[in-house]
Amino acid sequence: MTATTTTHTLVVEEGKAGQRVDLFIGEALGLSRAKLKKLFDSGAVKVDGRAAKKGLLVAVGQRISVVVPEERREVVPEPEAPLAVLHEDATLVFVDKPSGRPSHPLQSGETGTVANALIARYPECAEASEDEREGGLCHRLDIETSGVMAAARTREAWTAVREAFGGREVDKRYWALVTGPLADEGEIELPLRHHPRHPDRVEPALDGGEGAREALSEFRVLGRSGEYSLVEVRIHTGVLHQVRAHLAAVGAPLVGDTLYGGREEPGLGRFFLHARALGLTHPVTKQRVRVESPLPRELLEVLERHALPLPAAATPPSP
Numbered sequence: 001m002t003a004t005t006t007t008h009t010l011v012v013e014e015g016k017a018g019q020r021v022d023l024f025i026g027e028a029l030g031l032s033r034a035k036l037k038k039l040f041d042s043g044a045v046k047v048d049g050r051a052a053k054k055g056l057l058v059a060v061g062q063r064i065s066v067v068v069p070e071e072r073r074e075v076v077p078e079p080e081a082p083l084a085v086l087h088e089d090a091t092l093v094f095v096d097k098p099s100g101r102p103s104h105p106l107q108s109g110e111t112g113t114v115a116n117a118l119i120a121r122y123p124e125c126a127e128a129s130e131d132e133r134e135g136g137l138c139h140r141l142d143i144e145t146s147g148v149m150a151a152a153r154t155r156e157a158w159t160a161v162r163e164a165f166g167g168r169e170v171d172k173r174y175w176a177l178v179t180g181p182l183a184d185e186g187e188i189e190l191p192l193r194h195h196p197r198h199p200d201r202v203e204p205a206l207d208g209g210e211g212a213r214e215a216l217s218e219f220r221v222l223g224r225s226g227e228y229s230l231v232e233v234r235i236h237t238g239v240l241h242q243v244r245a246h247l248a249a250v251g252a253p254l255v256g257d258t259l260y261g262g263r264e265e266p267g268l269g270r271f272f273l274h275a276r277a278l279g280l281t282h283p284v285t286k287q288r289v290r291v292e293s294p295l296p297r298e299l300l301e302v303l304e305r306h307a308l309p310l311p312a313a314a315t316p317p318s319p
Contacts (some may be wrong), residue, residue, distance in 0.1 A: 009045035010064040016319055021047060025066055039066060075105060075126055075135045087291045091157045091284050093122055093136075094291040097149050099270045099298075103140040104133050118151055125151055128158040131233065138162055139238070147174070147275025148293040152283075160283035165238060171279030174233045174243050175222070177272035177302060178252040179263050182229050185220040188246040192239045201259055202245050215239040217246045225308045228255070232276065243273060255302070258272035265302060272299055 010028050022036050025045065039045050040054045044067040058064070061062060084096035089161040097103070097114050104115035115135030119126045125136025129152070136151040138161040152158035164170050192202045192213040205212035220228060223230045229252065233243050241260075247253060248260035255263055257271035265272070279290040295303075295310070 004069070005067050008066045008068060010066070012058045012060055012061055012062045012064070016058060017060045018057055020054065021045070021052055021056045021058050021064065024058050025064065029066065029068070031068075039068065039239065040102070044068070044154050074108075074132050075115050075119050076109060076111050077120035077123070078111055078116040080121065081112070083114075083117040083121060085121075086293060087289070089282075091153055092161070092282070092289070093118070093125070093151045094278065095149050096293050097141055097146055097275070098296065099144050099146040099159060102143050103149065104135055104137055106133070107125065114149060122151070122153060124153050124204075128152045128155050130158075133142055139165055141275055142241070142273075144270040145174075145273045146293070146296050146299075148278050148291050149275070150278055150280070150291075157283045161280060168236050169281065171276040171277070171290070172235050172238075172275070173279075174218070174235070175274045175276045176231050176233055176243060176247060177255045177299075177306075177308075178229050178231055178247055179227045179255060179277070180252040182219075182221060182231065182247075182250070182252040186250075188215075188217045188219070188250060190215055190246060190249055192242065192245055194240075201241065202241050204245070204249050213239045215242050215246065217242060219289040222311045225306050228306045228308060230303065230308050230311070244271070268298060268302060270298070272302060274299060 008029060016024055022040065025031065026036050036054065040097065044297045045052045046065045047062055049191060085093060086096050087094040088189045095114060095118060102113045104113050115133065115137060119135045122137065126132055128136035136158060138152055141147065141149060150161060151214045152161055190201060191205040191208055192210040193205040195201045195203045214237055218234045219231050221229050221231055235242050244254055244257055244260050253260050255260035255272040256265045256268050258264060262271060274295055275293060277292045279288065280290050
């Protein structure tokens with residue numbers, strides 16, 4: 001990891017005089033208390049050229065310099081890690097993410113993610129995304145979710161695809177196995193927000209309000225067997241856990257998704273959600289590209305156990 005620093009110079013204006021210097025800096029630079037403490041302890045804060053203590057009261061006209069260390073969040077290449085490439089060209093790479101593997105590292109030096117394997121084969125991806133941890137990936141999938149992911153090999157392509165995701169121009173389709181009553185097809189337009197008591201999940205925000213995010217999903221049932229339905233879901237927005245929370249909200253939670261009230265499936269070890277297909281406009285050729293991911297073996301076995309025929313459009317992967 002390469003360490004760099006950024007020096008910020010702040011000038012105290014009227015209206016800020018008499019404020020504690022640590023609070024003044026924290027407000028100006030948006031730094032946490034923990035980060036501020038480290039800066040003062042290391043002598044990184046100077047007022048008019050002299051090292052300052054955090055309790056100092058600032059005066060009008062004083063010049064405050066703050067040297068903030070920054071870390072490049074580089075991804076460790078893992079050439080030995082498996083990576084299934086579904087499609088590639090000079091600009092984009094589409095990979096097949098397995099369940100149980102995170103999309104990209106959260107901490108420096110972390111391995112075992114899709115991004116680690118990706119940059120080992122395509123090192124240019126490390127420079128494509130703004131955050132190097134992402135390894136050029138243009139979006140994320142939950143750890144337990146399998147399926148197709150798109151990565152860019154240039155910064156221009158990454159920016160274009162990210163804008164397409166934000167502009168609802170990407171066709172994102174998931175396959176989910178659910179239980180419970182569900183119409184043959186429908187639309188779920190239900191805002192979502194982080195659950196106030198459970199930060200690892202979201203909840204419906206019927207009244208909108210603070211933290212509510214617009215979320216829109218369309219679904220159609222591909223097959224039924226007893227209480228079980230195989231459903232294709234197209235999401236027009238990209239809210240955390242959107243497919244899981246939306247289907248649970250209408251009384252049809254994912255099989256294996258106990259966080260949202262889903263029925264356990266013996267031997268599965270994950271919830272049944274697969275990113276089946278991505279469709280987008282290529283940032284260079286401007287042609288429409290659609291890439292599909294076959295259902296992994298463990299999900300095919302679940303369908304077989306419940307006597308659910310595989311849709312004709314799906315092709316089983318090789319053993």
